[in-house]
Amino acid sequence: MKFGPLSNETYKKILRFYLVMGSILLIIIFILYTNNYMQKRHLEAQTVPCLYGEYVHFKIEKKSDSGLCDYVEENIIGKIDYPVIVTDAEGKPLSWKNIGVLNNTDYNSLPESDREIIREKLCELKSKNNEVILTPVNDKSKIIGYVYYRESGDIELFKIVRYIELTVVFIFILIAFYISSLIKKIEKNNIFISLVKETSHQLGTPIASLIAWIELLRLKEPVPETVKVLDFMKTDVELLQKISNRFGKIGSKIKLKEEDLLQVIESVILYFDNRLPRMNNKIKIHLISKLKNNKIIMEKELIAWTLENIIKNAIDAMVEKGGDIIVLVFQSKDTVYIHVKDEGKGIPKSEFHKIFEPGETSKKRGWGLGLSLAKRIAEDYHKGKIKVLESNAGEGTTIEIALPVLKNIPGSDNLDIEV
Known part of the structure; x- marks a missing residue:
């Protein structure tokens, strides 16, 4: 079976179809990539708080070498820039960072106002569902403490940015369709304007001839009934002339x-x-x-x-x-x-x-x-x-x-x- 050449309208429909499918595919790829990236970043974000919690417990139990403790405190713990609270198995705060209270003394030695700040921050971090359970290496069934934290600012920002980017993609698609629709309307409008002006041009000569023929008939047939009919004919032809003039004004200055x-x-x-x-x-x-x-x-x-x-x-x-x-x-x-x-x-x-x-x-x-x-x-x-x-x-x-x-x-x- 042989098929004839595709029309311009068919090409436009095919192009529109591929544009829609391409946009949908782009959105799916974007969502999958960002979700995968977010999962990786989430796992990475858990590593540092977990290490911080283990460090706190090991330091309390005096199991770590002092040189290693200094290295971990300087190069890992010191770079944490988001709120973190480490507790024991009963939920008592042992250590904290970036919550507005200095971490240089025991929790029980703090003023009541500072302990109230820590408790409030602890409740806030628990509500974020970012919790790391600390267990000994040789006994995973035993819980020795918890780490509560809020994800770093760049992860929080990325969560917002991905929705902004997705919105921008949708807006871009809508603009593309709007421009396509607008171009189609402009093309259609221009075709009709050309058609109207050409009609006006083509009507001009025969209308002028009809008016001349009516005047000739009026002179040759001065019968009242005929004159009345000719008057109606002249009115209609003059209306045609008006319509022709109106068509001619489309696309011009008025x-x-x-x-x-x-x-x-x-x-x-x-x-x-x-x-x-x-x-x-x-x-x-x-x-x-x-x-x-x-x-x-x-x-x-x-x-x-x-x-x-x-x-x-x-x-x-x-x-x-x-x-x-x-x-x-x-x-x-x-x-x-x-x-x-x-x-x-x-x-x-x-x-x-x-x-x-x-x-x-x-x-x-x-x-x-x-x-x-x-x-x-x-x-x-x-x-x-x-x-x-x-x-x-x-x-x-x-x-x-x-x-x-x-x-x-x-x-x-x-x-x-x-x-």
Whole structure:
């Protein structure tokens, strides 16, 4: 069986798989290595306290050579830099280091305050579970004492460092996946921008020709009914021209100016009112405005385009059963809100964000550009927000557009925005 060449997407999936598996393998190796290292260091850490305990007991019993005792005290015991307490078999402290009490006298000769410090430190070290049992070489069943200690600072630090390093590895993996996802989105976005601009370029000539042909027909056929039809045709062709111009603005600089938002919304609703389905089930669009001041800083053609996309989707969702579309406009503090509520099929909650991604569509026809461009216009160009405010299956959906009022910005009546 022969297989064709792998696609770029397949290569990306394979690369992503190996990246995940490599990261998991790296984490496993890191954990195994650090655990093995910690076990070795733990055993090494037990050796010195054990030697210290044996030294104390041998010195008490006067079994060790004085020269050897001096060597052990200077080169081994003297280098202990962590708390250690040696006790006899009954738990009475015999010797101690690095606990804040000098180790130059018998425990019973110490002041009560120093003995209290030793007892408290002994309880603390016992709770650490770092205990060495001292037994004679020739009788392992007999216990002659205990050594309690806290592991050295470098081991304690390494315990913390390994978790920090593991966290850094996870963060690195997350960043790698985020960058990969971001690059994919940028590539997808650039493809759609190129497609949009090319569409605008290709539509320009035939639209201009259609306008010319309509004017010619108007001159040759001055019959009232024909003129009325030609007027509707001209309106539709002019809308095509507007759409072409809007496509051309994607990826270019635009100017934001103070415009009448209510006027823009009314013109969009009027356009749809003249073309809504009139058979069987009816669809009606209602506008409710609570604005005190209709003027905001915006690019009116792009805002109109955004509303057209949202209302068109609402109509498509209601085409089978009809119903009402409510457009509510109001202002709260420095933000103007536009709510478009329909009585359509509804949107699953899992797809609330997905519907605004380029190429995402549930329709048989279309590129899935409408809502993605609406999101770009609202958020990137006007620094606002667009989202699914609420949606219930079989009851309808409410889309919210939030646009900031930019009147307080100096020169806001002529803002250049790179889009």
